[in-house]
Amino acid sequence: MKSYILTRIGLSIPMILIILTIVFFVLRVLPGNPVLAMLGPKAPPSVVKAMEHQMGLDKPILVQYVDYLKNIAKGDFGHSTVTGMPVLKELMQKFPATLELTIFSMAVAVFIGIFYGTIAAYKLGTPIDISARIYSIFVYSFPVFWFGLMLQLIFGVWLHWLPVSGESSPFMTPDPIHTGIYVLDAIINGQWDVLKDSLEHLILPSLTLGIVISSIFVRMVRANVVLTLSQQFVVAARARGVKEKTVLFKHALKNALPPILTIMGLQFALLLGGAVLTEVTFSWPGIGSYLVNRIHSRDFAAIQGTIVFFAIFVAIISILVDVINAWINPRVRY
């Protein structure tokens, strides 16, 4: 087991390195001068030069690249050119909001995926099954920002049921803040009105993202449960007179889960990408909004830092999923 974990970690390193390299070079190939974006068009050339020097942009690109790798290895993601703050620090401030959104979205996706997928597999070939397949294709093709906008229109503008922007109402933030995840902080503090407010703000964004992601889960769960349902242990269970519900959820679903778990881990990357769009649509103050803000101001350090942060995060999640999988199902290790 130990050696398996070590191999997995070892394999992630080249992956992260490749991402770091791509990010670094793509950002530099793009047009647009970060110094001018920072200083504005009216800055005198001498100031521009000095700034370039200060940011190390006048060094040969390979030297810049090596410096960049060295710094990241030390946990130094550079300083934002917009605020002058360490990028990692800024990211850590924004991360809880994104984590909150992704966890709730994941919950929505898993919930829909498992129930709809299992039932569709059980009712193979019936209208329910067909509806599940149509649902997955249909929902998968939803652009997140469009779907978000529709939910905002229906539940916000027309029905006035739910808020459409931000993480909380004005002056309804938990106090004190422990984790930065408002729902959690509100529970810790016992501030129930704040908790209610946070949950209300969470519903639409997490539904948006969760429903879009759920399409893949529905398909995956359906396919895997169909497969397990045809296996002999199911026939055996039925022959022994076990209740259908138990057969389906306790026997078939449980055995169909390991590959689904792997997919869920991989979906995390998609989830984070979707989170960027969802955050923008719902003015959610997380890493996605941060990234888009900084792209506009060509904040190299911040853009680089965010992507690297995402990459490392996804790598860690996928290692975790693999390890859990290997633990549940020893066959995976070989």
Add this chain to the structure above:
Amino acid sequence: MRKFLNLAIAFFVLVLLIGGKALAISPKNYIIIGTTDKISSLDPAKGYDYLSCNILQNIMEGLVKYVPGTTKIVPGLAKSWKISKDGLVYTFYLKKGLKFSNGDPINAKVFKFSIDRVIKLKQDPSFLLSDVVKKVEVVNDTEFKIYLKYPFAPFINILAFTVSYPVDPKVYSKDKVYNGIPVASGPYMVKKWVRGQQIELVRNPYYSGKKAKTPIILVKLYRNANTLYIALLNGEIDVAYRTLLPQQFAKIQKNKHFISMVGPSPFIREIVFNVKYKPFNNRKIREAIAYAVDRKQIVKDVFNNQVTPLYTLIPKGMWGHKPVMPHHNIKKAEEILKSLGYSKSNPLKITLWYSPSHYGSTEAALALTIKNQLEKTGLVKCQLKSAEWATYVDYWNKGIMGMFLLGWYPDYFDPDDYMWPFLASSASNGMGSFYSNKKVDELLLKARKVVDKKERAKIYYQVQEIMAKDVPYVPLFQGKQRVVAKPNIKGLLLDPVQIFRYYLLYKK
């Protein structure tokens, strides 16, 4: 697992059902303003975009300020001032006992520090001071003198602009842009600033002027017009200022749950020609394009009549304005192009550049409309290209774009600010035009030195005539300010210098 799920759902429903909103702060005490603008920097030495300046205008005050709703200058932190006969020395007398929001004193030394600092930091707006200020001399705690390099009539207007606001020497470093929470000298101060999301302003207890009417102002930043519009319709913001789409605004005007206002704006838009770039180095081609552009159609089709056509760079309503540019005349445009040898089989091939989001969501439609108007002559083939703002800025500085769309907000309310940055040889490269004309340079410098308004207006008429002949720019239209609010919001004021005053707002 099942039990846990049930429990979770029950808990969730319970939380949603019980407990009304026990807001700690009464809604009467705060107003939420939504906007699509961004804040780039709240250091007066650096902030130069609309919202950065507008926030500064609500949390800081300069030596002088505008009377709300007018372009009249009155004392701000200064009690009074004297201008020497030759127009070279400005002596200011400060009010006594002035303090920053952290309790630090505001005195003559602070002003010297602040002005010197702007010039030293050389950020975006620094040229406003560094071009004219020679030195600042402290006489005593409440008196100081500003020496100019040459007499400069609009100087007092510059002192009303954000770049001249005082900063606390104990907090702001002499040689670094400040990124923290600003120290205020105006009606409000910043309590909390979540970058890219929102900024919370509360009353500044040390402010010596009139108290702000509402204790707390929350400015929320939205990504685009759609998200702002939906938040507005859902009642999440009290005021939407800058910038809904024209269609959205037209819809809201008919909605009885909101009040809306339209006011003048000093904002202008124009086509810029890089006069060194082929084929725009040919004056005649620029002229033909100026004839081909139909401003009335642009105003109607793209902006729902929410802007007004503009035929010079100085906006209508400001003294010195003279509509000199040719009106739409497609025949004239065709004549000129034909005389240059262009025909249907051999059209003039050009590229028009625009930046898709910097000027709001209407920009692509604007570019497309202009392209169609030019192609209507049958003698032009116009390609559209776009670049995001940071790239765009880079491109025009490097002279990569020959013809592109740009806009302008004044730094100080004076015709000089609509002429000098565009037409003076020393400044026009900053606009990507690279225009240079000795006669114009002479006239512009002269207009800066003359004090008499009528005399100056005459000079600006002359400059505009030359501009109409040389056509380095095609002014397109002049903006209007639009604001939407809930009906219980009072004190909305759209003033001609486009300072949106949060401190006059209150809830009924």
